[in-house]
Amino acid sequence: MTNSLDAGSGTTATQPAAKVETPLKKKAQRSPRAKVEPRPPARKNAPNAASQAQQIPAAAVRTGRKIYSENERAQMLALIQKSISGGATHKSAVKQAGISEQTYYQWKRAALPASVGDDLKDLVALEEENKRLKSLLAERLRKENAELKRKLELE
Template sequence: MADPKEDESAQIPTEVPATVEAAVTKKKAPRAKAAKAQPERPARKAVAKPVPATTDASTTVRKARRVYSEKERGQLLGQIEKSIGRGESVKNATSRAGISEQTYYQWKKSAAPASDGGDLKDLLALEEENARLKKLLADRLRKENAELKKKLGL
């Protein structure tokens, strides 16, 4: 006779449910990369544009780049420093002088180390004056001390 347990095992399905197979076999398709919005533009070339003979107030013409001498730079820096000292903003002071803020800061940075030599001379002059004043004070104190000794009879 056939064993009842064998009959049950023969009836057990060996297939996997369809939902599990479908989940395993489905794969996501790779996304297509989006194209750039704007194509790259070629680099600009530095070409001087001719200045038109007549200039209207509506058209703005860029001035040619000007090279300033060290003396002119110093004068403009001084002018801007005075304006800033009066309470004017850096932006207004530099535009009034006819240069950009970046140019002002670059000039200021390059001019700062040049003044170090003058600082050393000033320091030496102050040290000499300090030594002279110390000698003068010591002489006065000696005179006072001598007068006090005479008065006290020492």
């Protein structure tokens, strides 16, 4: 007695069906370049991911590091300097501020010439102001001295 499903294959119910082996597919070899440059994953919900990438400005792309403004840098440097003057070590003060020691020294080196230049400009301006005031004072004293001499000679 044969099974209705096995009738077409020519096997009986008592004999097991022979397994048909499928040939193994060879994997396509990747080029060395493909290993070096991984492709970004395709987005399923975006109709055209390439057009969206062009619309996003370069400044909006978020990198792995934080970029601080000049004002934030100055505030952090002042905070670190205050901590150091309070007795903390450089390492602990920088760690408390949330930046690396290398970043601290780079910021300090970059900020130093600007502040020295401003101090130097201020010092030069003060010296010029001092010279001007001294000359005004000397001129007034000369006039006053000449006036006193005239009054003493007349009396």
